[in-house]
Amino acid sequence: MFTGIIEDMGVISNLREENTNLHITVKSNITSELKIDQSVAHNGVCLTVIDINNDEYTVTAIKETLDKTNLSSLKLNDKVNLERAMKLGDRLDGHIVQGHVDQTGICTHVKAENGSWFFSFEYDASLNNLTIEKGSITINGTSLTVVNSGHNTFSVAIIPYTYEHTNFNTFKEGTVVNLEFDVLGKYVAKLATLKDA
Template identity: 40%
Template sequence: MFTGIIEEVGAVKQITHGQHSEVLNIQARTVLENTKIGDSIAVNGICLTVTRLFADSFSADVMHETLNRSSLAGLMVGSRVNLERAMAADGRFGGHIVAGHVDGTGCILQIEKDDNAVWFTIHAEPNLLRYVVEKGSIAVDGISLTVAAVSSDAFSVSTIPHTVSCTNLCQRHKNDVVNLETDILGKYVEKLFQPIPQEHRQSSVTKEMLIRYGFE
């Protein structure tokens, strides 16, 4: 689990392409501290497993499903990526619950300055927007952000200078594609409220129990 508080911005050092997969080698410093092979690091919001460690970088495999559902397929050597190690049990919960399993991608429609803040308006498909609520949380490229406004086809976030300067948001432009992970709590609530199909329902009320209590 992650919190959406980016620890550093790394750079893609090398990309090894498979038939339907990739191996990314990412230059970093902070996230390498105390990291072991098999640990999880979120790269632009996507939970990847460290497969190799080097003095100034780490490697991770990216499978076909991840390439299809995220923006990682568009990375190039030199691309700047947001990095966060999995949350430590004794760490501060500074953002929100981020699983590192992106729901899909969005496209930046507009970037506007508002005094010291920067507004990003991001287009998203209806299947993602249904979980986006004003004043709720959303992870954009792994960054925990607060939703400031929602429309029928987009949402907006207002970011402070610190967030922009300490993440890859400072290099984002109109029409860039970003990874989106909506609040996991909303998805669980929706699932729990869905009716259970009749064939899957299990009841403790049986014919034998009714007879035992005098219902014949």
């Protein structure tokens, strides 16, 4: 379980394919605090630490994960948003994030405002995920509030701190991002489809 509050931006230092798996090595400031078998969210994807070496650690993404997320497009020196699992009893500063990406989306517009940024996204609505105005959304693991919610589109407003301390500063039109929709909204959407059946 995560909160969507990014702790660090890691840098991809090695990528190694093994059968249909991808071993991802990340250089990070939080490596010294990690242990083997610990869960860490990478761009919102919960992965297990399998090796630690000085300031680098390795996780493995299986085919199912690679097919549903943007991790398959990682390149050396790419920046990834990192968050360790939530501690029971801590403040929940973001929202409840499972680390299970629902689907990818595409950045369709970036607009710099005077001191903030608006990012717009589009996603495949046929998967029955939805956003609501002022609801929660997780983009590359970052907990955000939805503005301009549409049928298969939405926007988010980014403050300077978030822009500087997440990989939002690398987004441009066409960037593929990981989306985890609000867990409560997913239950409501499921109930609605069951009612219609």
